Amino acid sequence: xxxxxxxxxxxxxxxxxxxxxxxxxxxxxxxxxxxxxxxxxxxxxxxxxxxxxxxxxxxxxxxxxxxxxxxxxxxxxxxxxxxxxxxxxxxxxxxxxxxxxxxxxxxxxxxxxxxxxxxxxxxxxxxxxxxxxxxxxxxxxxxxxxxxxxxxxxxxxxxxxxxxxxxxxxxxxxxxxxxxxxxxxxxxxxxxxxxxxxxxxxxxxxxxxxxxxxxxxxxxxxxxxxxxxx
Amino acid sequence: xxxxxxxxxxxxxxxxxxxxxxxxxxxxxxxxxxxxxxxxxxxxxxxxxxxxxxxxxxxxxxxxxxxxxxxxxxxxxxxxxxxxxxxxxxxxxxxxxxxxxxxxxxxxxxxxxxxxxxxxxxxxxxxxxxxxxxxxxxxxxxxxxxxxxxxxxxxxxxxxxxxxxxxxxxxxxxxxxxxxxxxxxxxxxxxxxxxxxxxxxxxxxxxxxxxxxxxxxxxxxxxxxxxxxx
Amino acid sequence: xxxxxxxxxxxxxxxxxxxxxxxxxxxxxxxxxxxxxxxxxxxxxxxxxxxxxxxxxxxxxxxxxxxxxxxxxxxxxxxxxxxxxxxxxxxxxxxxxxxxxxxxxxxxxxxxxxxxxxxxxxxxxxxxxxxxxxxxxxxxxxxxxxxxxxxxxxxxxxxxxxxxxxxxxxxxxxxxxxxxxxxxxxxxxxxxxxxxxxxxxxxxxxxxxxxxxxxxxxxxxxxxxxxxxx
Amino acid sequence: xxxxxxxxxxxxxxxxxxxxxxxxxxxxxxxxxxxxxxxxxxxxxxxxxxxxxxxxxxxxxxxxxxxxxxxxxxxxxxxxxxxxxxxxxxxxxxxxxxxxxxxxxxxxxxxxxxxxxxxxxxxxxxxxxxxxxxxxxxxxxxxxxxxxxxxxxxxxxxxxxxxxxxxxxxxxxxxxxxxxxxxxxxxxxxxxxxxxxxxxxxxxxxxxxxxxxxxxxxxxxxxxxxxxxx
DNA sequence: TATGAATGAGGGTTCATTCAT
DNA sequence: CATGAATGAACCCTCATTCAT
Numbered sequence: 015x016x017x018x019x020x021x022x023x024x025x026x027x028x029x030x031x032x033x034x035x036x037x038x039x040x041x042x043x044x045x046x047x048x049x050x051x052x053x054x055x056x057x058x059x060x061x062x063x064x065x066x067x068x069x070x071x072x073x074x075x076x077x078x079x080x081x082x083x084x085x086x087x088x089x090x091x092x093x094x095x096x097x098x099x100x101x102x103x104x105x106x107x108x109x110x111x112x113x114x115x116x117x118x119x120x121x122x123x124x125x126x127x128x129x130x131x132x133x134x135x136x137x138x139x140x141x142x143x144x145x146x147x148x149x150x151x152x153x154x155x156x157x158x159x160x161x162x163x164x165x166x167x168x169x170x171x172x173x174x175x176x177x178x179x180x181x182x183x184x185x186x187x188x189x190x191x192x193x194x195x196x197x198x199x200x201x202x203x204x205x206x207x208x209x210x211x212x213x214x215x216x217x218x219x220x221x222x223x224x225x226x227x228x229x230x231x232x233x234x235x236x237x238x239x240x241x242x243x244x
Numbered sequence: 245x246x247x248x249x250x251x252x253x254x255x256x257x258x259x260x261x262x263x264x265x266x267x268x269x270x271x272x273x274x275x276x277x278x279x280x281x282x283x284x285x286x287x288x289x290x291x292x293x294x295x296x297x298x299x300x301x302x303x304x305x306x307x308x309x310x311x312x313x314x315x316x317x318x319x320x321x322x323x324x325x326x327x328x329x330x331x332x333x334x335x336x337x338x339x340x341x342x343x344x345x346x347x348x349x350x351x352x353x354x355x356x357x358x359x360x361x362x363x364x365x366x367x368x369x370x371x372x373x374x375x376x377x378x379x380x381x382x383x384x385x386x387x388x389x390x391x392x393x394x395x396x397x398x399x400x401x402x403x404x405x406x407x408x409x410x411x412x413x414x415x416x417x418x419x420x421x422x423x424x425x426x427x428x429x430x431x432x433x434x435x436x437x438x439x440x441x442x443x444x445x446x447x448x449x450x451x452x453x454x455x456x457x458x459x460x461x462x463x464x465x466x467x468x469x470x471x472x473x474x
Numbered sequence: 475x476x477x478x479x480x481x482x483x484x485x486x487x488x489x490x491x492x493x494x495x496x497x498x499x500x501x502x503x504x505x506x507x508x509x510x511x512x513x514x515x516x517x518x519x520x521x522x523x524x525x526x527x528x529x530x531x532x533x534x535x536x537x538x539x540x541x542x543x544x545x546x547x548x549x550x551x552x553x554x555x556x557x558x559x560x561x562x563x564x565x566x567x568x569x570x571x572x573x574x575x576x577x578x579x580x581x582x583x584x585x586x587x588x589x590x591x592x593x594x595x596x597x598x599x600x601x602x603x604x605x606x607x608x609x610x611x612x613x614x615x616x617x618x619x620x621x622x623x624x625x626x627x628x629x630x631x632x633x634x635x636x637x638x639x640x641x642x643x644x645x646x647x648x649x650x651x652x653x654x655x656x657x658x659x660x661x662x663x664x665x666x667x668x669x670x671x672x673x674x675x676x677x678x679x680x681x682x683x684x685x686x687x688x689x690x691x692x693x694x695x696x697x698x699x700x701x702x703x704x
Numbered sequence: 705x706x707x708x709x710x711x712x713x714x715x716x717x718x719x720x721x722x723x724x725x726x727x728x729x730x731x732x733x734x735x736x737x738x739x740x741x742x743x744x745x746x747x748x749x750x751x752x753x754x755x756x757x758x759x760x761x762x763x764x765x766x767x768x769x770x771x772x773x774x775x776x777x778x779x780x781x782x783x784x785x786x787x788x789x790x791x792x793x794x795x796x797x798x799x800x801x802x803x804x805x806x807x808x809x810x811x812x813x814x815x816x817x818x819x820x821x822x823x824x825x826x827x828x829x830x831x832x833x834x835x836x837x838x839x840x841x842x843x844x845x846x847x848x849x850x851x852x853x854x855x856x857x858x859x860x861x862x863x864x865x866x867x868x869x870x871x872x873x874x875x876x877x878x879x880x881x882x883x884x885x886x887x888x889x890x891x892x893x894x895x896x897x898x899x900x901x902x903x904x905x906x907x908x909x910x911x912x913x914x915x916x917x918x919x920x921x922x923x924x925x926x927x928x929x930x931x932x933x934x
Numbered sequence: 935t936a937t938g939a940a941t942g943a944g945g946g947t948t949c950a951t952t953c954a955t
Numbered sequence: 956c957a958t959g960a961a962t963g964a965a966c967c968c969t970c971a972t973t974c975a976t
Contacts, residue, residue: 044960063381065295069946079962081949090946141381148378150442151293151371157442165437192459195434203433204425207395212380212387229422236467298970309937310972320971523841525755528949539958540951550950601841608838610902611753611831617902625897652919655894663893664885667855672840672847689882697926734939759967769941770968780967 048086051076055097060141064094064149094149095156101142105133106164113175119184119243120231122175127201127227130168134202135217140209147210165202169194176238187238200230278316281306285327290371294324294379324379325386331372332394335363339398343405349414349473350461352405357431357457360398364432365447370439377440395432399424406468417468430460508546511536515557520601524554524609554609555616561602562624565593569628573635579644579703580691582635587661587687590628594666595677603670625662629654636698647698660690738776741766745787750831754784754839784839785846791832795823796854803865809874809933810921812865817891817917820858824892825907830899837900855892859884866928877928890920 054076058067069090073080087093112126133139143160150157172194179185187193205226208214218226235243284306288297299320303310317323342356363369373390380387402424409415417423435456438444448456465473514536518527529550533540547553572586593599603620610617632654639645647653665686668674678686695703744766748757759780763770777783802816823829833850840847862884869875877883895916898904908916925933 047960061381063378065293065378066382068944070944073963080947081963082961084947085960144377144381147374147440148293150440151374152296154442154445157440161438161441161443166443189459192455196430196459196463199429199433200426203429203437207433207437208391210377210380210387211391212384213391213396215384225422229419229426233426233463233467237463299972300970303938310939311937311974312935314972315936523838526842529951530949533959540960541953541958542956544951545956604837604841607834607900608753608755610900611751611834612756614902614905617900621898621901621903626903649919652915656890656919656923659889659893660886663889663897667893667897668851670837670840670847671851672844673851673856675844685882689879689886693886693923693927697923737939758965760965763942771942771970772940774968775939 047078047082051078051083051086051093052097052100054078055093056101056138059094059097059145060138064090064145091153094145095153095159098142098146098156098160101138102160102164105139105142106167109168110171113171119179119239120235123197123231123234124227126172127197127230128223130198131202131205131218131223131227134206135209135214135223137217140206140217143206143210165198169198172197184240184243185238186240193234193238197230197234200233201227277308277312281308281313281316281323282327282330284308285323286331289324289327289375290368293371294375321379321383324375325383325389328372328376328386328390329393331368332390335369335372336394336397340401343401349409349469350465353427353461353464354457356402357427357460358453360428361432361435361448361453361457364436365439365444365453367447370436370447373436373440395428399428402427414470414472415468416470423464423468427460427464430463431457507538507542511538511543511546511553512557512560514538515553516561519554519557519605520598523601524605551609551613554605555613555619558602558606558616558620559623561598562620565599565602566624566627570631573631579639579699580695583657583691583694584687586632587657587690588683590658591662591665591678591683591687594662595669595674595683597677600666600669600677603666607670625658629658632657644700644703645698646700653694653698657690657694660693661687737768737772741768741773741776741783742787742790744768745783746791746828749784749787749835750828754780754835781843784835785843785849788832788836788846788850791828792850792854795829795832796857799858800861803861809869809929810925813887813921813924814917816862817887817920818913820888821892821895821908821913821917824896825899825904825913827907830896830907833896833900855888859888862887874930874933875928876930883924883928887920887924890923891917 051072054074055067055072057075058071061067062071067090069080069083072093073083076083083093087096109126109130112129113122115122115125117125134143146157146160169191173190176185176187176190176193180187180190205214205218205223209217281302284304285297285302287305288301291297292301297320299310299313302323303313306313313323317326339356339360342359343352345352345355347355364373376387376390399421403420406415406417406420406423410417410420435444435448435453439447511532514534515527515532517535518531521527522531527550529540529543532553533543536543543553547556569586569590572589573582575582575585577585594603606617606620629651633650636645636647636650636653640647640650665674665678665683669677741762744764745757745762747765748761751757752761757780759770759773762783763773766773773783777786799816799820802819803812805812805815807815824833836847836850859881863880866875866877866880866883870877870880895904895908895913899907
């Protein structure tokens with residue numbers, strides 16, 4: 015069918031252009047190649063850390079030449095920073111939704127904390143945190159960026175939620191900033207730290223996460239909950 | 245000339261013995277030299293981190309030769325591990341005493357937690373943690389050793405204290421292992437993490453520590469305290 | 475079919491010609507583009523020298539693409555050689571005229587030598603000489619070309635002038651080739667060498683040039699001048 | 705026999721110390737190894753110039769490891785500078801003596817200039833000059849050092865000689881600094897420049913040197929000689 | 935036994951050249 | 956035909972480790 019066929023082609027072309035078609039060449043601007051490099055870098059950095067990772071390894075793993083990497087990223091540090099930014103975004107995305115869904119305060123906090131700790135203790139996230147920490151002496155802004163947009167943003171979401179629930183009379187929290195940090199520390203802090211130090215070789219089991227989160231939420235509500243929290 | 249010759253030899257030996265201090269020298273067994281090497285290594289590692297520290301720097305700082313270091317420590321990694329073991333011991337020493345001193349449960353926990361977080365967030369300890377984490381991908385057992393004998397041992401002390409106070413009726417804790425981890429996370433976890441990521445450029449102020457610890461102990465006692473806890 | 479085919483070809487050619495602006499485009503034959511490349515190369519080479527100049531810099535400075543440069547010049551070395559040839563021509567052009575103008579032998583030689591040494595010691599010419607010398611181990615023919623068409627051609631002009639003046643009885647020169655080299659060395663050699671070695675950071679002042687040239691011409695005429703030379 | 709045996713050993717030790725025995729190890733202080741490195745560097749630098757010479761090539765040519773080179777010389781530039789200093793010293797040594805020997809002014813100047821030009825146009829000296837010139841844009845002090853201690857020192861010797869002979873009435877030179885530069889330029893300048901540019905592929909023949917020097921001295925004495933100069 | 939000079943693989947980065955577009 | 960993104964060898968230099976003394 016000619017007409018449709020024509021439309022199909024137009025559509026395809028439009029999509030390609032929208033996708034920044036792989037054949038369009040602008041130095042250091044091809045997003046596919048950029049992701050390819052970041053993927054290779056991720057595999058190498060996650061395995062051995064920043065210092066022990068060599069640009070040669072990344073070259074091999076990413077399947078691009080060394081020169082190409084330097085077109086997209088000015089230095090090893092810049093490449094690392096871009097990688098961390100990308101990963102951090104993925105880690106902490108879509109946490110907010112869990113606070114919007116219906117349910118009691120206990121249910122909501124449990125749901126939120128469970129998702130948070132599951133992510134924070136996943137293998138790649140643990141490795142990412144290790145790396146960021148490992149270089150934070152030399153690249154301090156990287157640690158800040160990771161922390162601010164990561165744990166801190168999670169706490170920001172919580173604070174807003176606490177404000178809301180305090181107004182509704184379901185919680186009674188004098189300082190929501192402190193409270194959100196406490197919930198974070200209680201539920202996610204310990205397991206994350208255990209993973210980061212390598213004490214837990216694998217991510218914690220669902221049961222362990224549940225136990226930890228439940229204990230944490232118990233304690234949190236014992237302190238801040240009103241009789242209507244459950 | 246016999247007499248003179250004998251004197252010469254005696255003199256020489258005496259000098260050697262004097263030089264050798266009271267210790268018998270067996271390869272890699274002189275504890276003074278071992279400490280000397282570790283002291284030098286500490287200065288260098290803390291300043292620049294594991295990867296950036298060169299054995300030449302350590303050699304210079306320790307005042308011993310390269311070969312000697314390799315007699316005492318088989319590799320750079322082994323040296324680093326030995327250093328971390330020594331430092332960890334120092335960091336968590338004498339915490340137990342704070343639980344033995346008199347005072348209410350609240351006072352005791354506040355005292356313990358304040359000392360703990362002060363140590364955990366001191367500059368050298370933060371650096372040590374960063375380094376351990378940074379290399380834990382390559383040296384996994386190092387992180388475990390640090391964690392087990394560090395945070396975990398602190399929790400062990402707490403658990404024993406909680407058992408005692410639960411028996412005395414001052415606390416009501418169903419699972420003291422969980423409770424000790426919770427207290428640790430509430431009081432020390434957040435500030436330590438902030439330091440490790442470099443968000444806090446300097447150790448937290450006494451006021452911030454006090455606020456954090458007080459909030460944590462408040463919450464802890466809201467959950468586990470009996471009417472007799474204060 | 476001939477007719478149609480012919481038309482097709484004509485059409486195609488017409489389009490090509492239209493596209494190609496007034497110049498016929500044959501690979502590497504557009505003299506304007508060639509000069510454009512050489513101009514860019516000159517700026518870069520003079521600034522940083524042969525080895526430190528990157529083809530990327532030249533590309534940027536010349537405003538043409540990398541591939542285009544390689545169409546016009548087979549390699550970096552070839553490009554450099556072409557540049558030097560062009561510059562050399564400019565450096566030693568219009569020297570001949572100074573020998574044609576009227577004036578005594580002393581005046582003429584002084585005029586000629588002053589112009590010569592001024593040019594030889596100008597910043598770009600000094601840099602060009604340095605570069606040629608610096609690569610002459612790797613590109614021996616380049617040095618020859620520069621020398622033959624440069625200093626040597628100047629000497630050629632002088633020789634002819636000496637022949638003329640000897641016939642006129644104003645000079646008495648048994649070997650004009652030797653004499654022209656001597657005048658060159660006396661007047662231009664020393665200052666040029668000082669500039670090339672960097673002992674003179676800037677080109678010599680007019681006064682220094684005058685002094686040098688005057689001393690040189692003095693000596694020259696003391697040897698070769700007749701009583702009628704002045 | 706004890707006594708003799710003892711003497712033998714002492715003697716051996718003394719000799720070792722005097723020779724700076726190859727086995728005496730002080731980092732970067734073994735003069736034999738230092739010369740070995742310089743010899744290797746000389747071969748490589750002279751062949752391809754500064755930029756094109758790679759430290760790996762020098763490593764191979766010198767028969768020492770890369771690390772060792774960097775113990776003796778902090779960088780490629782420092783190594784190059786040391787090499788040039790060594791060569792320059794050798795080039796211009798023992799020129800002074802030729803001015804002390806007996807003979808007429810003409811004979812003395814001819815002797816001095818012949819030796820000077822022979823050295824300046826020898827293959828290694830030509831190559832050394834090329835290298836120094838090639839890098840003088842980036843290492844200006846190197847060119848100065850070479851020039852000052854080289855050509856300039858030769859001119860210094862000449863000036864002193866001219867002063868002496870002027871006092872003796874054999875020469876009549878108003879400005880001996882200018883005169884010495886003139887003699888240098890007349891006799892050595894042209895041939896040296898021809899060699900440096902590669903126009904003369906091999907050092908000039910003895911005949912060519914003699915012709916050049918004779919013409920130069922002729923002219924020099926025509927200008928500055930008194931009737932008693934020969 | 936303690937020393938430290940020597941090793942050489944490997945570090946991050948640059949750049950002349952090529953070739954698909 | 957012009958373009959410039961991609962290549963990858965080669966650059967200078969560092970440093971964990973060894974071993975002759």
